[in-house]
Amino acid sequence: MNANMRVFRNRRVPVVALRACRGVTLVEMVVFIVIAGLAVAGLVVGMSGAVRTAPMSKEMHQGLQLAQGRMELILAQRTLLGFAGFTSATFDPCAPPGGAQEACLAPAAYPVVATCLYTGAGTCAFGAANTCQGGLVDYKCVRVRVTGPQGTTVAELEAMVANY
Secondary structure (H helix, E strand, O other), X not given: OOHHHHHHHHOOOXXXXXXXXXXXXXXXXXXXXXXXXXXXXXXXXXXXXXXXXXXXXXXXXXHHHHHHHHHHHHHHHHHHHHHHHOOOOOOOOOOOOOOOOHHHOOOOXXXXXXXXXXXXXXXXXXXXXOOOHHHXXXXXXXXXXXXXXXXXXXXXXXXXXXXX
């Protein structure tokens, strides 16, 4: 053996240094996993119960679907009639007398699906008062509001139609 090997062989490592480097035991790891699993399971059960019993999210989702469907019908009407023919009397294909199509029928739980067309400085009878594109006549704005079973607004959409 050379001299360098003898130095390493006779060197003693303190016990404190060995214990500082030993890491985590298997028992400690299992205890941590069990505690973390219980905490996560408790959170998941609490969150799922809150979401399941929240009736408003279901109403809002259905109301938004109704509003989107009506808005699609209205925007298709604009394509059919052109900008000049798209007036407050003709913009909504679901308005009487022609509103008997199945696509226009709303479930009984949603008593009001209101629509409004306004141009320039005009505004709707419901919703925020605003102007359509700063009052320019080459734009028309459409607003659709769906009222839920409790009479509250569950969805409201707006679209702007341009004369292009």
